[in-house]
Amino acid sequence: MAVIRYFGQIAEATGCTKEQISLVNSDLKELLQTLNEQYGLERFQKNIAVNQVIVNPEDAYTIQDTDEIVLLPPFAGG
Amino acid sequence: MKKVFIEGAITPEFIAQSLAKHQTKHSIGAHNIFLGQVRADEVEQQKVTGIEYTCYEEMANPKLEAIREETFQKYNLTCMHIYHSLGLVKAGEICLFVFVSAKRRKEVYAATEYIVNRVKEEVPIFGKEILDNETHQWKENH
Numbered sequence: 046m047a048v049i050r051y052f053g054q055i056a057e058a059t060g061c062t063k064e065q066i067s068l069v070n071s072d073l074k075e076l077l078q079t080l081n082e083q084y085g086l087e088r089f090q091k092n093i094a095v096n097q098v099i100v101n102p103e104d105a106y107t108i109q110d111t112d113e114i115v116l117l118p119p120f121a122g123g
Numbered sequence: 124m125k126k127v128f129i130e131g132a133i134t135p136e137f138i139a140q141s142l143a144k145h146q147t148k149h150s151i152g153a154h155n156i157f158l159g160q161v162r163a164d165e166v167e168q169q170k171v172t173g174i175e176y177t178c179y180e181e182m183a184n185p186k187l188e189a190i191r192e193e194t195f196q197k198y199n200l201t202c203m204h205i206y207h208s209l210g211l212v213k214a215g216e217i218c219l220f221v222f223v224s225a226k227r228r229k230e231v232y233a234a235t236e237y238i239v240n241r242v243k244e245e246v247p248i249f250g251k252e253i254l255d256n257e258t259h260q261w262k263e264n265h
Contacts, residue, residue, distance in 0.1 A: 050179070052177060052179055052247070052249050053177065053249035053251070053261055054249075054261045092247075094179070094182055094247075097181055097182040097185065098182075113181075115179060115182070117179060117247050118249060118261065119261075119263040119264065120243065120244065120245070120246060120247055120248060120249070120263075120264055121176075121248060121249050121250035121261070121262035121263055121264055122176075122178075122207060122219070122242050122243050122246050122248035122250075122264065123159045123207075123218070123219045123239065123242060123243045123248075123264065
């Protein structure tokens with residue numbers, strides 16, 4: 046089971062901070078598309094991290110069972 | 124790994140103690156400190172009363188460690204401390220404390236700015252700005 050996590054305004058829109066989804070051979074781009082439609086996330090500027098590393102969501106990537114995929118809103122430190 | 128995140132505001136006492144700890148390090152000739160303070164911005168006639176910070180710690184900690192290492196490689200520093208608040212920090216309180224020390228002053232100015240810029244741009248920290256009518260908006264670094 047891959048884990049999907051949400052932060053800030055994105056977590057507010059999804060109504061949760063974490064969910065586990067069974068994603069056998071799913072493509073990252075397809076997952077993001079599904080989440081955008083499900084929660085209306087299209088309107089948010091965001092970064093995508095896979096296992097703590099920011100990735101380009103346009104790149105082809107097959108999600109692994111142990112992956113942690115995180116949707117990060119704009120950073121606001123300081 | 125050095126501890127960066129502190130629950131709540133960074134107090135003036137904490138900053139003073141941090142400075143006092145360096146008085147035994149006699150190779151240091153210059154300190155520089157950056158303090159980020161929560162501003163009571165006005166948003167459509169509402170005032171920001173505080174910022175509630177959260178972060179993605181599993182990514183933030185390695186990123187801060189990398190910033191630390193790269194700063195040491197780039198500048199000739201004796202020591203470096205970065206502290207950032209999590210949870211609620213009220214307007215007027217301190218949420219970011221960057222403290223660098225070196226033999227001479229030239230290095231510390233540039234290093235401080237380098238660290239602050241990288242923390243703001245690269246570390247996954249999020250800020251919920253609490254407004255005085257009990258609504259909120261999300262802070263974004265520009």
